[in-house]
Amino acid sequence: MEWKAVCPYNPKLKLEDIYIYDTTLRDGEQTPGVCFTKEQKLEIARKLDELGIKQIEAGFPVVSKKEAECVKAIANEGLDAEILALSRVLKEDIDRALDCDVDGIITFIATSPLHLKYKLKKSLEEVEEMGMRAIEYAKDHGLFVAFSAEDATRTPIEDLIRIHKNAEEHGADRVHIADTTGCATPQSMEFICSELKKNLKKAHIGVHCHNDFGFAVINSIYGLIGGAKAVSTTVNGIGERAGNASLEELIMALITLYDVKLDLNLEVLTELSKMVEEYSGIKLPKNKPIVGEMVFYHESGIHVDAVIENPLTYEPFLPEVIGQKRKIVLGKHSGCRAIAYKLKEMGIEVSREELCEIVKRVKETREKGIFIDDEVFKKIVEEVIRK
Structure with a gap:
């Protein structure tokens, strides 16, 4: 590529x-x-x-x-x-x-x-x-x-x-x-x-x-x-x-x-x-062009779907070229593709019904003001699977 x-x-x-x-x-x-x-x-x-x-x-x-x-x-x-x-x-x-x-x-x-x-x-x-x-x-x-x-x-x-x-x-x-x-x-x-x-x-x-x-x-x-x-x-x-x-x-x-x-x-x-x-001692904004922590982060479902197929759909250049990293962030705008991607990263398999429920709970959790880090996400997945 x-x-x-x-x-x-x-x-x-x-x-x-x-x-x-x-x-x-x-x-x-x-x-x-x-x-x-x-x-x-x-x-x-x-x-x-x-x-x-x-x-x-x-x-x-x-x-x-x-x-x-x-x-x-x-x-x-x-x-x-x-x-x-x-x-x-x-x-x-x-x-x-x-x-x-x-x-x-x-x-x-x-x-x-x-x-x-x-x-x-x-x-x-x-x-x-x-x-x-x-x-x-x-x-x-x-x-x-x-x-x-x-x-x-x-x-x-x-x-x-x-x-x-x-x-x-x-x-x-x-x-x-x-x-x-x-x-x-x-x-x-x-x-x-x-x-x-x-x-x-x-x-x-x-x-x-x-x-x-x-x-x-x-x-x-x-x-x-x-x-x-x-x-x-x-x-x-x-x-x-x-x-x-x-x-x-x-x-x-x-x-x-x-x-x-x-x-x-x-x-x-x-x-x-x-x-x-x-x-x-000068802290960079997280969205500082090129080197900001979040400039290669993706949350929106539409964006994530495309980035998984080809990152250049929503990135002007590949982050690894400059030693940066891409990250899929879960939140209010996440869709099934992003959640499935994260589950695959963690080696977890779920049914289609469970996937849809996880997506729903991720959105609800984020809208309550809770950031969806790995620990929070694992808890959501465990609750859905256990149910």
């Missing part, structure tokens, strides 16, 4: 050499209240590497001595992924990153009129000069350099193009469009990336999207459509305010819906999600 069933009207995107740089350990950890231990950071990094993520943003070394130790430990773990560190456009930040043995840095400074006036209190020219000096210094020390224009989606397009062309000329390997407050739309993200791509010769474009309006994943995809090659994600979409683009949602949308080829070990996706859920 094919593992996915795709809508025939979905476009097959010709997106080549796309890669993900995950920032769970940096921007994800900036979720208020989240603080990973060194061992937790190492475990998450190892699992991201096992998944096949190409770049891991391990942290912000200048934040603290402990943070620098964590970044250095990840950089020396021998992972296949390149390890990046965040730095401001300051020599001391870059030196601290160099001390951590990272492969590269993401250096950032705000460029929007709002940030320039109220946060930095500097002119765009001053900010641009600081950014270019930082890029040159980092490149002179052999680092991969991504230059991120913070609040890029609220920066005039002519300024963005000029600054990023300048960043490329100073040696930046990648330039980032940071949707810092999640206020971009898919159309604006595609436009910004396409205009930037027309003006760059070799630097990759990366998109870093926040989820304030629930657009982080679709904005990331439209950034790719516009010409970006790199996408920033976090596991479970954690991050400041409403979070970042969800790693698992982005991956499965690209592969399943857009038929994009990503060389990833998908079977570890759910395990990675549960690990970050545990270590971050």
Whole structure:
């Protein structure tokens, strides 16, 4: 059986050499209240590497001595992924990153009129000069350099193009469009990336999207459509305010819906999600797309009948592909097929009359507010058979 069933009207995107740089350990950890231990950071990094993520943003070394130790430990773990560190456009930040043995840095400074006036209190020219000096210094020390224009989606397009062309000329390997407050739309993200791509010769474009309006994943995809090659994600979409683009949602949308080829070990996706859920302390909704506990649960009789014949009738892809599990749940909407399926799982044989009675009692029990777990179901079956 094919593992996915795709809508025939979905476009097959010709997106080549796309890669993900995950920032769970940096921007994800900036979720208020989240603080990973060194061992937790190492475990998450190892699992991201096992998944096949190409770049891991391990942290912000200048934040603290402990943070620098964590970044250095990840950089020396021998992972296949390149390890990046965040730095401001300051020599001391870059030196601290160099001390951590990272492969590269993401250096950032705000460029929007709002940030320039109220946060930095500097002119765009001053900010641009600081950014270019930082890029040159980092490149002179052999680092991969991504230059991120913070609040890029609220920066005039002519300024963005000029600054990023300048960043490329100073040696930046990648330039980032940071949707810092999640206020971009898919159309604006595609436009910004396409205009930037027309003006760059070799630097990759990366998109870093926040989820304030629930657009982080679709904005990331439209950034790719516009010409970006790199996408920033976090596991479970954690991050400041409403979070970042969800790693698992982005991956499965690209592969399943857009038929994009990503060389990833998908079977570890759910395990990675549960690990970050545990270590971050941020409980996932049970219906969280892709990795939620209940997204492959079925109760409705009509659905269950079809799923037993072919799961893709009511699942966009098979759960085992990402390490998830399917479950038939018994309740108010259950029919004979679902009950028979559960009885077969438990090795219990009943007559047709008994089956109908069990279905009736399951519905009545659930409508009384009692959840039908295995113990409750066994009790119902025993009572019907005994009667």
